[in-house]
Amino acid sequence: MTNTDVQPIAALAQQALAPKQVEPGSIYLVARADGSVQTINLTGDEYRDTPTRKTGTTTVRDAESFTAYWDKHHDENSEVYADSERLTITAVLDAHTTSGARWAGHRLHLALRETTAWKQWLHMDGQLMDQEAFAEFLEDHLPELLEPSAAEMLEIAQSFQAAVKVDFQSAHRLNSGQRQFQYVETQSTKAGQKGQLTVPETFVIGLVPFDGSEGYKLTARLRHRIGQNGLRLGYKLERPDDIRKTAFDDVVKAIGEQIDTPVMNGTSA
Template identity: 45%
Template sequence: MTMTDRTENDAVIEAAITSVEPAALQPGTVYGFKFRDHVKVVDLTGDEYLDEPRRKTGTVTVDDVTSFAQYYAKHADPDSEVYTDLDAGTVTAVLDAHTSDVDVPRWQDHRLVLRMKPTEPWKTWIGKNRIALPQLAFAEHIEDNLVDIASEPVPAAEMLEIAQTFQAKTQVSYASGTRLASGDITLAYEETTDASGGAKGKLAVPKAFAIGIAPFDDVDPYKISVRLRYRIQSNKLSMIYVMDRPEDVVRDAVKSVVTKVQDATGITVMRGVPS
């Protein structure tokens, strides 16, 4: 048999195969067809071939406890499990978790995640925490976020006055700073404008103030102490504020949200990450 004969035979076989009337296949089944020297597989087991999915799958992410409780109540069953990762700020429900019967495993791929997003005030304050700010930038930060400042130990009105003084004293040369026994700061400066004639002065700054902000929407504001530091380089002043252990505030806030999840759903939340 020549190569030409074999090619013609192949053409006849293919023509015969393609001339066969198509047959209806049953969705949800895997078919195997012998084709020449191999088996061709047709997999119709996907949900796209069915009128509806065979089971619930996917991960739903919500932003608050109310939404978590609502979705959980609709889709959970007695074998559902819930975990929290305190560092990541998440609560994860495995709605189709394994049953207690070792012979009845489940897929564990229908999940609900509560992702705690930082509030805008929290992002604003944490974003400049421990960063040296030029005096004008510091003053603007205080003025723009005055509503977050707690009444004690330094009221918002006094912090506003300090901010306005910083804004007015941009044309000065800072010589030194002194931390008093009380912890407050005194900054010595000299006017550099011609009109002032080199007048000298001192600027008093408190050692600390406090802010009241919530890390997440589902928790009450926390009162956080904010300590003040200064830096003088080339007669230019920079101010630094240091929030008191914000990471502890976040972890405590996550625990508070977890408690609210437990109260809203009646479940016990485990610490950890599901497989």
């Protein structure tokens, strides 16, 4: 190879390696000195001042927050889905249109959270406790006790705590709908002395199932067992699953009344 052949090749190599200004939004093919070609893709959002489209999923915890975000970002083709099993409401803000597909990558997700009080009442539902544990449970949940009043239920709880050193022998239902427990004192100073303790057969509680939702009334039916371990007490909530479903349906209804799009039953693709 002569010097006259080498000079043009060297000039081309210097041109390939020389820096040049390129514009975002394009794809460039760059010839390397070794004869290979490098692809430089500058079409990504990281090379722009703003993204080309909205993406991501925003999670909110109540209906008010859902409608606030919806009002800001939805369009006439946005879709909303409610899933009662998962307790979620999802909006696909850039859903497909009747004339073509869209990315469906910008979403709003309402994931309801059960309140602490709701979870505690459901956790102890149907479980029997000793007298003191039952009394402490009632004392810890006085704000949720509606009928009888919290003051009356506190008095009942204190009666159970005071009757720890007694032998409960029987219980029967009164015409008034209350439950009366018969007991015999076991303390040395009052041994053999008989007494009775009357408590309501049912009581009504008020619970808020989800953060930010409305409150609902539930009826709790008193449960008891008298055995070798003494008196054990508990309650059984009447149809809590129905209340949970109603609460979710009410959230869906509240959102439906604030948006101009039907809320579909199911999940999005």
